[in-house]
Amino acid sequence: xxxxxxxxxxxxxxxxxxxxxxxxxxxxxxxxxxxxxxxxxxxxxxxxxxxxxxxxxxxxxxxxxxxxxxxxxxxxxxxxxxxxxxxxxxxxxxxxxxxxxxxxxxxxxxxx
Amino acid sequence: xxxxxxxxxxxxxxxxxxxxxxxxxxxxxxxxxxxxxxxxxxxxxxxxxxxxxxxxxxxxxxxxxxxxxxxxxxxxxxxxxxxxxxxxxxxxxxxxxxxxxxxxxxxxxxxxx
Numbered sequence: 001x002x003x004x005x006x007x008x009x010x011x012x013x014x015x016x017x018x019x020x021x022x023x024x025x026x027x028x029x030x031x032x033x034x035x036x037x038x039x040x041x042x043x044x045x046x047x048x049x050x051x052x053x054x055x056x057x058x059x060x061x062x063x064x065x066x067x068x069x070x071x072x073x074x075x076x077x078x079x080x081x082x083x084x085x086x087x088x089x090x091x092x093x094x095x096x097x098x099x100x101x102x103x104x105x106x107x108x109x110x111x112x
Numbered sequence: 113x114x115x116x117x118x119x120x121x122x123x124x125x126x127x128x129x130x131x132x133x134x135x136x137x138x139x140x141x142x143x144x145x146x147x148x149x150x151x152x153x154x155x156x157x158x159x160x161x162x163x164x165x166x167x168x169x170x171x172x173x174x175x176x177x178x179x180x181x182x183x184x185x186x187x188x189x190x191x192x193x194x195x196x197x198x199x200x201x202x203x204x205x206x207x208x209x210x211x212x213x214x215x216x217x218x219x220x221x222x223x224x225x
């Protein structure tokens with residue numbers, strides 16, 4: 001089955017700097033890669049996703065890139081703000097039963 | 113907005129008790145899921161259901177069972193709670209044709225003493 005790894009586990013950046021979180025997946029047939037943000041005490045929420053037929057997708061200050069050959073994808077947050085502080089989970093869709101398999105998460109702290 | 117409601121935010125149970133975690137969604141979603149969240153391990157899939165009375169094992173089903181008698185409700189059952197089942201439990205739902213776009217509930221923090 002699918003396995004998703006995520007690095008780093010914790011990340012601290014100064015407000016205004018960029019943050020990058022990297023993930024790798026194992027199933028070369030996976031075709032959907034979402035990113036969820038979980039603020040402290042709240043539910044995870046989908047912030048951006050990418051399908052395997054595109055290499056990059058942007059939404060304002062966040063972007064995701066996908067390298068199918070290397071089986072890795074990354075989340076990029078530019079001009080970070082304190083409200084970006086949260087745990088971020090990458091995930092990949094397992095092609096058996098369309099299950100979503102999550103990485104272990106990255107705790108991002110944006111220091112004012 | 114999709115609303116996924118979990119019946120309890122915090123729950124404390126004793127070892128050996130039978131525990132029911134309830135989840136209800138109000139958007140007529142066909143698909144429902146139970147995940148367990150532990151620090152450093154992310155969200156791990158316990159069970160899922162793509163239709164009423166249908167259930168499939170996820171990656172960590174041992175010690176759990178589920179029930180889906182109605183489309184809007186998906187229950188997670190711990191037949192005999194153990195201390196290693198202390199965790200945050202998250203329910204999620206998604207619509208037909210977009211199984212992978214998950215809407216999560218707020219979670220139930222279960223402590224087994």
